[in-house]
Every structure is written in structure tokens, then in C-alpha cells.
Amino acid sequence: MRKVGYLGPRATFTHIAVQTMFQRDEHLPYRTIPACVDAVVNGEVEYGIVPLENALEGSVNLTLDYLIHEKRLPIVGEIVLPIRQHLMVHPNHAKEWQELTTVYSHSHAIAQCHKFLHTTLSDVLLEATTSTASAAQFVKEHPEQVIGAIANELAAKEYGLHIAQPNIHDYNHNTTRFVVLHRSVQQDTPFDVHDGYKTTLMITLPSDQAGALHQVLSAFGWRKLNLSKIESRPMKTGLGNYFFIVDIEQKMDDVLIPSAIAELEALGCTVNLLGSYPYFLIK
Numbered sequence: 001m002r003k004v005g006y007l008g009p010r011a012t013f014t015h016i017a018v019q020t021m022f023q024r025d026e027h028l029p030y031r032t033i034p035a036c037v038d039a040v041v042n043g044e045v046e047y048g049i050v051p052l053e054n055a056l057e058g059s060v061n062l063t064l065d066y067l068i069h070e071k072r073l074p075i076v077g078e079i080v081l082p083i084r085q086h087l088m089v090h091p092n093h094a095k096e097w098q099e100l101t102t103v104y105s106h107s108h109a110i111a112q113c114h115k116f117l118h119t120t121l122s123d124v125l126l127e128a129t130t131s132t133a134s135a136a137q138f139v140k141e142h143p144e145q146v147i148g149a150i151a152n153e154l155a156a157k158e159y160g161l162h163i164a165q166p167n168i169h170d171y172n173h174n175t176t177r178f179v180v181l182h183r184s185v186q187q188d189t190p191f192d193v194h195d196g197y198k199t200t201l202m203i204t205l206p207s208d209q210a211g212a213l214h215q216v217l218s219a220f221g222w223r224k225l226n227l228s229k230i231e232s233r234p235m236k237t238g239l240g241n242y243f244f245i246v247d248i249e250q251k252m253d254d255v256l257i258p259s260a261i262a263e264l265e266a267l268g269c270t271v272n273l274l275g276s277y278p279y280f281l282i283k
């Protein structure tokens with residue numbers, strides 16, 4: 001049985017991803033994303049699962065920044081999960097959900113429900129928590145307060161809450177990508193089944209070189225390497241300094257990706273491989 005760490009407490013979306021893909025393993029909750037990443041670094045767990053990107057809200061910057069700037073662990077797998085957000089309250093307040101004073105949730109979950117919150121609960125205070133399930137746990141522990149949480153159905157069951165309004169996310173096609181982290185690059189994949197492979201690179205452009213980004217993209221383009229994501233993030237070294245994260249829709253090979261990397265390096269770019277890994281889409 002392998003030890004798998006996740007952003008907890010029990011019944012987060014991350015926990016659902018872990019329960020689905022690591023059914024026979026031991027699951028250990030961590031309070032924050034950095035704590036979960038640290039647990040992999042320290043060897044407390046073999047794998048750590050953290051959210052990376054949501055279809056409505058974009059990247060989970062805390063994950064990306066911690067992985068890039070603090071603890072550089074390889075990505076060895078990816079799980080994509082459909083996300084349905086529900087407004088839940090303590091059963092004592094089932095009829096008062098329109099009079100809530102405060103709604104708690106993870107900032108990404110709050111952002112996925114802005115339209116609903118704006119139109120239906122416009123005066124409510126919004127408070128960010130470390131995860132959706134920790135918001136549900138907080139509501140359970142404060143039955144005297146007229147407050148709510150945005151979380152999933154499993155959290156409503158786990159913490160004995162009443163779903164006052166189901167499916168409050170603003171757009172139907174809501175999914176989140178979770179990455180599987182390991183201490184070192186592995187030959188074995190963390191799960192037996194998968195829907196395809198991705199390779200993620202971090203690319204830093206040479207400073208002040210006109211057309212550098214165009215040249216980078218053409219190194220992938222003429223090799224017909226399909227990119228499923230390109231995103232820039234601050235290098236945190238000064239205003240205007242950015243690096244790029246690029247996802248290529250295929251496994252690392254012997255020819256195409258290595259020669260694209262060599263071409264980028266010849267152009268003066270710095271390229272780091274963050275992982276080449278299988279992904280699985282949960283239905």
C-alpha cells in the first residue's frame with residue numbers, strides 16, 4: 001500500500017481525485033498545498049496530489065509558484081475531475097440560506113460561482129479557506145452561526161450539511177486538473193489506466209530579444225508538436241520578467257521534443273522539464 005498525500009481535510013475535490021485513482025492506497029490529508037508538497041519532499045508520502053488548473057478560473061497559482069520557486073518536484077501524473085459546486089448550510093439553518101451572513105470556501109471555488117453569488121447573495125461576506133472541505137467543516141463546527149460553504153456533495157455528507165442550492169458554478173463545463181508529484185522521475189506510471197500523455201516544460205526567454213516568443217512557438221510548430229497550454233508567470237525578479245509554462249500533448253520521445261529543446265537553448269532560452277506523464281479524465 002502506497003502513502004498518498006492530498007489537500008485535505010477529507011472530502012475536498014482533491015480527495016475525490018485520490019479516491020478514484022489510488023483506490024487501494026493509504027490517503028493522508030494535508031492542510032495546505034505547500035504542506036502536501038513538503039510531505040513528498042520529506043518522504044512522508046510517496047505521492048502528493050494538488051490542484052493545478054481549473055477550467056473556469058485558470059491556474060492555481062499557489063501550486064505553480066511553490067513548485068517552480070520553492071520545491072521543484074517532477075510531475076508524474078495528472079487527473080482531470082468534473083467539478084460541481086454546491087451551496088451548503090448547517091441543517092439548523094436549512095430554511096435561512098438566503099439570509100446567510102458569510103459564505104466560506106477556497107478562493108478558486110468562490111471564483112467559479114461569482115455570477116450566482118452576485119445575483120442571489122449579493123450582500124454576503126465571502127471568506128477564503130484553505131480548501132472547500134475545510135469550509136464545510138467550519139460550517140459544521142459553528143451551528144450557531146448563519147453561514148454557508150461552497151463545496152462538493154461528498155463534503156455535505158461527510159460534515160452533515162444540507163445542500164441549499166446545488167450546482168451553483170457559473171458554467172457547466174467545469175473541470176479541474178490535479179497533478180501527481182513524486183520525489184524523482186519514475187519509470188513506472190502511478191496509475192495503470194490513462195487517456196494520453198503530456199510533457200510540461202518551463203521556458204525562460206533571453207531578455208530583450210525581439211521575436212523570441214515567436215521563435216519559441218515555431219520550434220514546436222514546424223515539428224507539429226501540439227501545445228495544449230501556454231501560460232506566463234512572473235519570475236519574481238522584477239516587473240516585466242516572466243517565464244512560460246508549456247504543455248505538449250505527447251510523451252517525451254527520443255527525437256522531436258529533445259530537438260525542440262536543443263533549438264530553444266540555441267536561441268538563448270533556459271528550458272526545464274517539469275514532467276512527462278500520463279493523464280486520466282474522470283467522467
Ligand SMILES: O=C(O)C(=O)C[C@]1(C(=O)O)C=C[C@@H](O)C=C1
Pocket residue numbers: 007011012013014015051054060083106108109130131132133176
Ligand atoms: O478545495 C478543494 O476541494 C480542492 O481540492 C481545491 C480546489 C482548487 O484549488 O482549485 C480544487 C478544485 C476546485 O477547483 C476548487 C478548489
